[in-house]
Amino acid sequence: MTATTPAPAPEAEWLHLDRQICFSLHAASRAFNGVYRVLLKDLRLTYPQYLVMLVLWEHGDLPVKKLGEHLRLDSGTLSPLLKRLETAGLVHRERSARDERSVEVRLTEQGTALREQAFEVPRRIMAATGFDLDGIRDLKDRLDQLTGALDAAAAEEGAR
Incomplete structure (x- = not known):
């Protein structure tokens, strides 16, 4: 061990909360959600709904399954999100004519127009990070x- 190499933490400290990378990531995620909650209020979106919109703005119409793959969400989690976005008039869901088991999600005119308002969100997030x-x-x-x-x-x- 050199003078610049820190001594390893004693094994008893391995289970301290402040030593857990998972908790640091969890805390950062909650902090991000707090900032997003404020920034997305004007767009009338929750953070998970914003993520759905980001994927649709980037990729266009998608089957629910593909949307879930992009977001790392299962259809049970995604379905209520999509239902709320559809009620808000931002997306439309429709059974695929090619495959009845598949549901296609597409942006409405209103959902497409919301993209313009969302451009400020990443700028404000970057400013909030201080990076x-x-x-x-x-x-x-x-x-x-x-x-x-x-x-x-x-x-x-x-x-x-």
Whole structure:
């Protein structure tokens, strides 16, 4: 061990809350949700609804299954979100003519128009973080790497 290498934490500290990366990510996620709650109020969207709209603005019409894959959500979680967005007049759901088991989701005119109002949200989120664009990109890259590693670890554990 060198003078610059910190001593490893005693094993008893491994179970301290402030040592858990999962809790740091959870706390950051809750803090993000708090900021998004305020920023999205004018758009009349919740954070999960905003995520659905982001995917539809980016990809256009999608089957519910594909939308769920993008968002890492199952249809049981996604269906109530889509129902509320449809009630708000932002999306329309329709059974696929090609496959009755599939439901297609598409933006309405109102849902498409909402995109213009949403452009300010990412700018204000970046300002709230106190990070510059490079810092945001670096953090996102690191989190994507972490997600990939955890997905692989979960798959490996599940295969045992």
